Amino acid sequence: MAKTDVVAMILAGGQGARLGVLTKYIAKPAVPFGSRYRIIDFPLSNCANSGIETVGVLSQYQPLALNTYVGNGHPWDLDRNNGGAYILPPYQRSGRSDWYKGTANAIYQNKDFIDDCEPQYVLILSGDHIYKMNYARMLRDHIQSHADATLAVLEVPWEEAPRFGILNTGADDVISEFVEKPKNPESNLASMGVYIFTWDVLRKALIEDENDPSSNNDFGKNIVPMLLKQGKKLVAYRFSGYWKDVGTISSLWEANMDLLDRPEEINLMDRSWRIYSRNPVKPSHYIADGAVVRNSALTDGCQIFGTVEHSVLSNSVTVERGAVVKDSVLMPGVTVRAGAYLNKCIVGFNTIIGEGVRAGATIEGKTPYINGKICSEGIVVIERGLKISDHAVIPANCQVDSDLEVDPAENVVEEVFRVV
Amino acid sequence: MFIDAMGLILADNNKISLGELSKPRALAAVPFGGRYRIIDYMLSDMVNSGIKSVGILTLNKYKSLMDHLGTGASWDLDRKTFGLHILPPYVNSEATGVEDAEELAGILDYVRSNRSAYAIIANSNMILNTTFNDFVEKHEQSGADVSVMYNRDGTKYGIPNYIFDVDRKGYVKDMLFNPQKTTSNRCSLGIIVLRRELLLDLIAEMIARGERSFGVHAITKKYDTLRIRAHEYKGLVLRINNVQTYFNSSMMLLDDKVRADLFWKGMPIYTKVKDEAPALYSDSSTVSNSILSDGCRIMGSVTNSMLFRGVTISKNSKIHNCVIMQDVHVSENCELENVILDKNSVIRPGIKLVGHRDFPVVIGKGAIV
Numbered sequence: 083m084a085k086t087d088v089v090a091m092i093l094a095g096g097q098g099a100r101l102g103v104l105t106k107y108i109a110k111p112a113v114p115f116g117s118r119y120r121i122i123d124f125p126l127s128n129c130a131n132s133g134i135e136t137v138g139v140l141s142q143y144q145p146l147a148l149n150t151y152v153g154n155g156h157p158w159d160l161d162r163n164n165g166g167a168y169i170l171p172p173y174q175r176s177g178r179s180d181w182y183k184g185t186a187n188a189i190y191q192n193k194d195f196i197d198d199c200e201p202q203y204v205l206i207l208s209g210d211h212i213y214k215m216n217y218a219r220m221l222r223d224h225i226q227s228h229a230d231a232t233l234a235v236l237e238v239p240w241e242e243a244p245r246f247g248i249l250n251t252g253a254d255d256v257i258s259e260f261v262e263k264p265k266n267p268e269s270n271l272a273s274m275g276v277y278i279f280t281w282d283v284l285r286k287a288l289i290e291d292e293n294d295p296s297s298n299n300d301f302g303k304n305i306v307p308m309l310l311k312q313g314k315k316l317v318a319y320r321f322s323g324y325w326k327d328v329g330t331i332s333s334l335w336e337a338n339m340d341l342l343d344r345p346e347e348i349n350l351m352d353r354s355w356r357i358y359s360r361n362p363v364k365p366s367h368y369i370a371d372g373a374v375v376r377n378s379a380l381t382d383g384c385q386i387f388g389t390v391e392h393s394v395l396s397n398s399v400t401v402e403r404g405a406v407v408k409d410s411v412l413m414p415g416v417t418v419r420a421g422a423y424l425n426k427c428i429v430g431f432n433t434i435i436g437e438g439v440r441a442g443a444t445i446e447g448k449t450p451y452i453n454g455k456i457c458s459e460g461i462v463v464i465e466r467g468l469k470i471s472d473h474a475v476i477p478a479n480c481q482v483d484s485d486l487e488v489d490p491a492e493n494v495v496e497e498v499f500r501v502v
Numbered sequence: 503m504f505i506d507a508m509g510l511i512l513a514d515n516n517k518i519s520l521g522e523l524s525k526p527r528a529l530a531a532v533p534f535g536g537r538y539r540i541i542d543y544m545l546s547d548m549v550n551s552g553i554k555s556v557g558i559l560t561l562n563k564y565k566s567l568m569d570h571l572g573t574g575a576s577w578d579l580d581r582k583t584f585g586l587h588i589l590p591p592y593v594n595s596e597a598t599g600v601e602d603a604e605e606l607a608g609i610l611d612y613v614r615s616n617r618s619a620y621a622i623i624a625n626s627n628m629i630l631n632t633t634f635n636d637f638v639e640k641h642e643q644s645g646a647d648v649s650v651m652y653n654r655d656g657t658k659y660g661i662p663n664y665i666f667d668v669d670r671k672g673y674v675k676d677m678l679f680n681p682q683k684t685t686s687n688r689c690s691l692g693i694i695v696l697r698r699e700l701l702l703d704l705i706a707e708m709i710a711r712g713e714r715s716f717g718v719h720a721i722t723k724k725y726d727t728l729r730i731r732a733h734e735y736k737g738l739v740l741r742i743n744n745v746q747t748y749f750n751s752s753m754m755l756l757d758d759k760v761r762a763d764l765f766w767k768g769m770p771i772y773t774k775v776k777d778e779a780p781a782l783y784s785d786s787s788t789v790s791n792s793i794l795s796d797g798c799r800i801m802g803s804v805t806n807s808m809l810f811r812g813v814t815i816s817k818n819s820k821i822h823n824c825v826i827m828q829d830v831h832v833s834e835n836c837e838l839e840n841v842i843l844d845k846n847s848v849i850r851p852g853i854k855l856v857g858h859r860d861f862p863v864v865i866g867k868g869a870i871v
Contacts, residue, residue: 116780117780118779118780118796156575157775157777341780341782342782345782350779350780351779351797351799356777357777357779358777359777361775363770363771363772364765364770365535365536365537365761365764365765365766365771365793366535366536366537366793366794366795366796366808366809366810367781367793367794367795368756368761368792368793368794369789369790369791369792369793369794370758370790370791371790371791372790373789373790374788375783375787375789376783376784376785376787377783377784377785378782378783379780379781379782379783380780380781380783380794381780381781381796382537382795382796394780
């Protein structure tokens with residue numbers, strides 16, 4: 083393999099269980115976001131735009147969609163002769179085989195891949211954040227500060243600090259302590275899950291961590307505290323700009339709505355830092371006579387005959403005449419039949435919302451689909467590849483899961499079909 | 503799908519002018535249908551037929567075409583063997599005085615180096631979504647030298663048209679260009695198939711005779727010596743013959759049936775990927791019966807129109823019956839009706855432009871109004 087100065091490793095193997103049915107068949111990084119994109123487009127495009135051309139994508143949970151999506155890396159200009167995008171699944175060795183046990187173990191298991199590139203630095207990224215960031219600038223700071231590791235941090239409002247992994251720092255932003263979700267935070271610098279390590283240092287730490295049977299093999303929980311204990315120099319790199327963890331239904335919904343309410347923050351129109359994605363090859367979208375489209379984001383292949391307000395539609399969504407879609411996120415290929423009403427719904431790939439269905443935050447009622455663990459703020463989530471029965475009523479905070487056993491009288495799923 | 507054929511697409515057509523639109527670029531590179539260029543349709547048809555080797559013949563102004571086609575990756579034609587080849591005019595500095603023969607010599611080399619049994623040659627002014635497998639198969643079975651596609655609705659698209667008269671067996675017995683009177687409504691689609699070996703012979707003969715130009719109809723006019731079979735195509739075809747038909751064909755795409763036939767038959771039309779952001783509609787937008795593309799920002803009113811990628815329509819501006827190409831900026835308080843705006847043009851605040859449905863106003867590439 084060609085030698086390179088820096089290798090990026092994207093941790094994309096997690097299930098993302100808090101996204102409920104949205105990640106039943108696909109890994110979280112492959113979940114559609116923001117009309118045209120998948121979540122993983124953001125770290126991949128950031129790498130390409132930062133000039134990092136060797137990118138390992140660690141996949142494990144439901145890898146099919148993610149692997150076919152990343153493919154040879156062509157959409158991100160990562161089909162390189164020297165380097166490029168590599169899908170790195172867990173593998174069998176002679177005598178044994180291991181799944182990725184944690185984020186650090188996933189990198190540990192691929193240390194040969196990194197060694198072959200002979201890099202000086204390794205960039206560790208996660209596949210579940212929406213942000214635009216120039217990693218080259220962070221690397222420059224890492225080199226200039228002679229750090230062993232540099233962690234990107236974001237100043238969060240103090241009242242939100244207890245939700246994050248917080249870094250306490252001293253002079254020159256040198257990190258003194260890492261505290262996971264502190265009750266009484268001493269600092270408001272939240273770790274963004276973006277790390278640059280000097281490879282020699284990380285390599286030793288990974289081996290040591292692997293030999294510790296009590297370790298969770300996790301970067302935040304184990305590797306960073308271990309390096310701090312060893313007296314290594316860890317420096318915080320302050321990032322300012324839009325950044326959002328889309329690990330929950332409500333944060334995924336919010337991040338989509340941010341594109342409409344605060345488009346200037348993530349600024350997808352910025353041609354100097356394009357977010358690339360695999361193209362669905364569909365014609366331009368069509369808005370029919372009598373349709374209403376306001377305050378929304380649409381892309382190729384959409385056909386709108388009804389009303390779409392304050393919503394984010396992925397490619398090839400059809401909204402039929404008389405249907406109303408409000409404050410919703412519709413993933414590729416969704417059809418909303420005539421007269422249906424959706425409010426604050428997230429609908430998975432290719433699902434057909436039957437005629438006259440009423441679903442969402444403003445709908446009241448009792449049903450076994452209500453799921454307070456996954457859904458909040460009234461958001462309704464609907465699995466992909468379903469036909470929702472005509473005139474079904476789906477009240478606030480429901481998760482429509484075809485595997486949920488419900489009384490036939492309460493069932494809203496008419497049909498389940500395979501989504502390619 | 504397997505097909506033993508190579509494709510040749512003629513990017514220019516000296517009988518067709520789209521005025522301002524074809525001034526800065528080859529006919530094939532004129533934007534059409536939202537996110538596409540004219541050539542995307544024919545090129546996708548060939549790719550969807552299983553053709554893996556396509557040569558694009560250009561005469562001049564081919565920079566924008568080359569930008570668009572690149573390596574052919576968007577059509578899956580970036581291949582080790584064959585793939586996409588752009589064939590610019592072949593200039594041999596040693597030869598003097600026999601210019602036309604030089605042009606053909608380049609094509610001759612390209613066709614000779616191919617290994618396919620058949621060659622499909624097409625003009626690029628026809629917009630259709632089809633595959634050529636049946637066309638080639640019927641040609642093979644018929645034993646004809648050449649098969650040429652036609653349909654019967656060409657005359658409604660205005661001139662220029664080649665009209666065929668055929669004998670009882672369906673072979674061409676006469677070919678007329680824009681005839682005043684005709685006994686036939688068979689209008690050429692400018693698409694032919696023939697054996698590659700025969701094509702080589704024909705090109706060699708053209709060179710030897712010093713003939714002026716190579717093209718589909720330069721071959722079909724040899725109906726006296728070749729057995730030329732007329733093959734009727736019954737699907738939807740939009741013809742781009744002049745600015746009026748360009749405009750009308752664009753407006754026809756607003757029809758649900760036309761879009762279904764052209765875009766949703768399961769055979770995708772490929773084009774260069776631009777990675778624009780999704781289109782954003784503001785609170786103040788009203789849009790109806792229109793096609794819009796990624797990267798558009800709509801704050802005004804758009805009706806019966808076609809917007810390409812990256813178009814901005816500012817507040818209180820009204821767009822009606824317009825075709826607006828890539829990255830055009832329409833400022834506030836404008837009113838445009840029956841206007842074609844070429845790429846990168848800018849309409850300053852408060853401008854009112856009204857064309858006629860049959861004679862749209864055309865604003866050239868990069869113009870500031």
